Amino acid sequence: xxxxxxxxxxxxxxxxxxxxxxxxxxxxxxxxxxxxxxxxxxxxxxxxxxxxxxxxxxxxxxxxxxxxxxxxxxxxxxxxxxxxxxxxxxxxxxxxxxxxxxxxxxxxxxxxxxxxxxxxxxxxxxxxxxxxxxxxxxxxxxxxxxxxxxxxxxxxxxxxxxxxxxxxxxxxxxxxxxxxxxxxxxxxxxxxxxxxxxxxxxxxxxxxxxxxxxxxxxxxxxxxxxxxxxxxxxxxxxxxxxxxxxxxxxxxxxxxxxxxxxxxxxxxxxxxxxxxxxxxxxxxxxxxxxxxxxxxxxxxxxxxxxxxxxxxxxxxxxxxxxxxxxxxxxxxxxxxxxxxxxxxxxx
Numbered sequence: 020x021x022x023x024x025x026x027x028x029x030x031x032x033x034x035x036x037x038x039x040x041x042x043x044x045x046x047x048x049x050x051x052x053x054x055x056x057x058x059x060x061x062x063x064x065x066x067x068x069x070x071x072x073x074x075x076x077x078x079x080x081x082x083x084x085x086x087x088x089x090x091x092x093x094x095x096x097x098x099x100x101x102x103x104x105x106x107x108x109x110x111x112x113x114x115x116x117x118x119x120x121x122x123x124x125x126x127x128x129x130x131x132x133x134x135x136x137x138x139x140x141x142x143x144x145x146x147x148x149x150x151x152x153x154x155x156x157x158x159x160x161x162x163x164x165x166x167x168x169x170x171x172x173x174x175x176x177x178x179x180x181x182x183x184x185x186x187x188x189x190x191x192x193x194x195x196x197x198x199x200x201x202x203x204x205x206x207x208x209x210x211x212x213x214x215x216x217x218x219x220x221x222x223x224x225x226x227x228x229x230x231x232x233x234x235x236x237x238x239x240x241x242x243x244x245x246x247x248x249x250x251x252x253x254x255x256x257x258x259x260x261x262x263x264x265x266x267x268x269x270x271x272x273x274x275x276x277x278x279x280x281x282x283x284x285x286x287x288x289x290x291x292x293x294x295x296x297x298x299x300x301x302x303x304x305x306x307x308x309x310x311x312x313x314x315x316x317x318x319x320x321x322x323x324x325x326x327x328x329x330x331x332x333x334x335x336x337x338x339x340x341x342x343x344x345x346x347x348x349x350x351x352x353x354x355x356x357x358x359x360x361x362x363x364x365x366x
Contacts, residue, residue, distance in 0.1 A: 020044055024366045025151035026340055027077040031069035034344045038077060040147050042155045050098050050161045051090040052106065057149035058083030058175040058333070059359040061205065061266070064347050066136045074136055081149030082108040082134040083177040085170055086363075095158045103164035105323070106149065107177035108133055108313050110156050111140050122315040124160075150340065152366050162320055165327035172332035175205065175358040176323060178313065179333060183210040183262060184322040185314035186285040187217060190260050194218030199254075199261040199277060200239070203230045206264035206287055208334060208357040211237045214262070216329040222258070224250075224274070233356070237334075251276060256304075264288050275300035275308065283307040333358045339365035 020041045027038035045051045063080040065071050084106040088098050098104060112119050112127035119127050132139050135148030148154075164173055183206055192198060198219040200210045207223070214221045215238030222241040223234035231242040243250045254277045261274055266288035272295075275284055283306065301308060314322065326332065334357045338346055346359040 021153070023151045023153045025079045025147065026343055026366075027079045027147075027150070028067045029077050031067070031074060031076075035067065035080075035150070035347075038079065040079060040151065042153055045090050045092050045155050047092040047094040048158050049092045049155050050088055050095060050104060050158050051153060051155045052084070052086045052104050052161070053089045053153050054084055054149055054151060054363045055086040056171045056174045056337075057081040057085075057151075057361045057363055058178065058335070059343070059346055059350065059361065060175075060178050061350060062178075064350060067347075075145065078136055079147035079150050080135055081151070081361075082106070083174040083179075083360075084134070084149035084154060085164055085174045085177070086153075089153070092158070097158055097163070098161060103166060103170065105162040105164050105173070105177050106134060106154055106156050106160065107162065107181065107319055109316065110134050110146060110160050113140065114159075122317040124315045125313050150343065150361060150363075152363060160316055162316070162323060164323065167327045167330070169332050171337050171360050171362070172335045173323075173326075174360050175209070175333035175335065176326055177319070179205045179209045179358060180213070180326065181314040181319045181322050182206055182287055182311070183264075184213050184325070185318055186262060186287070186309075186311040187213055187260070188318065188321075189311065190283050190285070192217045192219050192260060195220065196259045197222070197257055197279075199224050199243070199258040199274075200264065201225075201245075201261060201269075201274060202264040202288070203227075203234055203357075204264060204353065205333075205355075205358045207262075208233075208237055210262045210264060211239050212331050213325075215239070216325070216331060222254070224261075245273075256280075258282055261285070262287065266290055268292060268294065270294075271308065272297050272300050275306055278304060278306045280304045281306065283309060286310040335360045337362055341365065
């Protein structure tokens with residue numbers, strides 16, 4: 020065992036504060052990583068504040084983890100000391116169920132082991148995340164990071180990147196496809212970058228006209244102001260795919276009407292209340308309304324390789340770990356462009 024420095028929440032109403040935790044000694048298949056940077060995901064706030072009702076404390080959040088390998092187990096073949104590596108939302112799964120066999124570990128039918136606020140597959144050992152100085156993870160759930168990419172700005176790819184890449188790949192986005200992205204935030208800005216790199220014609224759909232210039236800078240060719248009802252008439256039947264990143268209440272039926280026949284709309288955001296959906300926008304165009312959750316390990320590695328090939332990273336604000344509580348408050352006000360990343364060297 021080794022001690023790691025960290026920041027943790029002691030309760031739903033407590034601010035994150037300095038903490039120490041024990042990391043296991045690397046086993047035969049384990050990789051130990053000295054964490055350099057960890058992104059802040061909005062789901063960190065939900066779980067720290069027990070907004071999903073399943074939080075356990077003390078909790079060390081963080082599932083956008085990048086750093087350098089400092090030790091490997093005797094049977095590890097894919098990593099060596101000194102390699103750049105990352106850990107995302109998953110640290111293990113059963114590996115045997117149909118979903119795991121299809122490389123969809125995020126849908127493990129026995130329940131995947133998530134990076135924090137969960138347990139290892141023994142259902143006893145509590146997992147703690149990346150707001151810490153180190154982590155030890157089975158090689159099968161460690162990802163290779165290209166030295167071509169800015170390491171700090173790569174961290175959010177481990178969640179925001181794969182969460183948007185996976186539906187784009189699943190719906191086979193290709194050159195010339197028309198892709199709409201609803202919402203320009205941590206997820207939305209990655210969806211724009213990735214879809215544009217795949218050759219799609221990207222339209223940012225936002226309630227805020229002030230987002231247009233940034234959307235175009237990120238790769239969107241078009242902009243639709245969704246606070247203007249005329250936008251929904253102008254773009255009716257226009258899109259092959261819509262990536263909806265919004266977690267605030269909004270009318271799905273309006274956006275379904277923007278899809279072409281047999282188009283698909285994919286939900287990535289989770290509004291606080293159920294959203295009514297009419298059958299008519301689906302039936303009248305054989306349209307699909309679906310959802311997507313991160314991606315499996317193989318697909319996450321594919322995403323990282325794609326980003327290295329195309330020079331894609333997240334737009335970030337790098338902050339010392341001591342500013343994490345301030346960052347949470349700013350995120351609640353949408354005051355970040357577009358992802359906070361903690362510099363773990365400041366521990």
